[in-house]
Amino acid sequence: MSLMSLEDFTDHVGQKIGTSRWFVLDQAKIDLFANVTEDHQFIHVDSGLAAETPFGTTIAHGFLTLSMLSAMSYDSIPRIEGVTVGINYGFDKIRFITPVTSGSRVRAHFTLTATNTEKSSEITNFFEVRVEIDGNDCPALVAEWISRHYF
Numbered sequence: 001m002s003l004m005s006l007e008d009f010t011d012h013v014g015q016k017i018g019t020s021r022w023f024v025l026d027q028a029k030i031d032l033f034a035n036v037t038e039d040h041q042f043i044h045v046d047s048g049l050a051a052e053t054p055f056g057t058t059i060a061h062g063f064l065t066l067s068m069l070s071a072m073s074y075d076s077i078p079r080i081e082g083v084t085v086g087i088n089y090g091f092d093k094i095r096f097i098t099p100v101t102s103g104s105r106v107r108a109h110f111t112l113t114a115t116n117t118e119k120s121s122e123i124t125n126f127f128e129v130r131v132e133i134d135g136n137d138c139p140a141l142v143a144e145w146i147s148r149h150y151f
Contacts (some may be wrong), residue, residue, distance in 0.1 A: 006051050006123065010115045015057040015126075016077030017112045023068055024135060025060040029104055033064040047102075053097055062096040065106065065131060072108035072131075073147075079118040080123065083089060083149040092144040098136060105134035115145075124148045 009017075027047075034040050042049040042057055050058040070088075100106060114126040123146050131140040 001075065001076070002078045003081055005081050006117075009078065009080050009112075010117070010123075012112045013114060015112060017078065018073075018075040018108060018110045020072035020107045020110075020128070022107045023071065024103065024105050025064065025068070025100050027058060027102045030058060030060050030064065033061055033067075037063065038063070039063075041139055053099050055101060058102040060102065060104070062099075062141065065096070065100050066094065067132040068106065069129060069131075069143070069145065070110060073127075075111065075125075076108065077110055080149060082151045083123075084151065086149040089146040089148045092126075092146065094141065094143045096141050098138040098140050099132060100133055100140045104136075106131050106140055107134075108132070120151070122148055 030044055039061060043053060044050075044057070044061055047058050049083065050056075082089050109132065110128045111128040112125060113128050116124040117128075127147070129141075129143045129144045129145050131142075133140050
């Protein structure tokens, strides 16, 4: 991922700052997530029962799609020079709009909506995130994500 000065980064407020590559949410990944989170609801792991739902197949957990934001951000958001560590600070809004069927490709679009540099040792970044499903006009999720980075 590219490296950017703090000044250049903050100049991108109000602009799309990155789009990730495509990530496949296949059944193997869905099953692993089900095992880790102990969420084995049939719609995620039982293709026979899921075939009888309006989705026609298994779907990824909404939280799996959400958890992919970290990988998607590493893939697409420029790093700020001098940052030693970054953390999730939270979300102001998360909406799961469209279920992601097993085997779908997803990618995230990040818009930097604001930054806060009250302390010289840190920056708080606010992103509008939209996760796109390949071939679908409706997003999988939209979120307002906050991250903090330390210098």
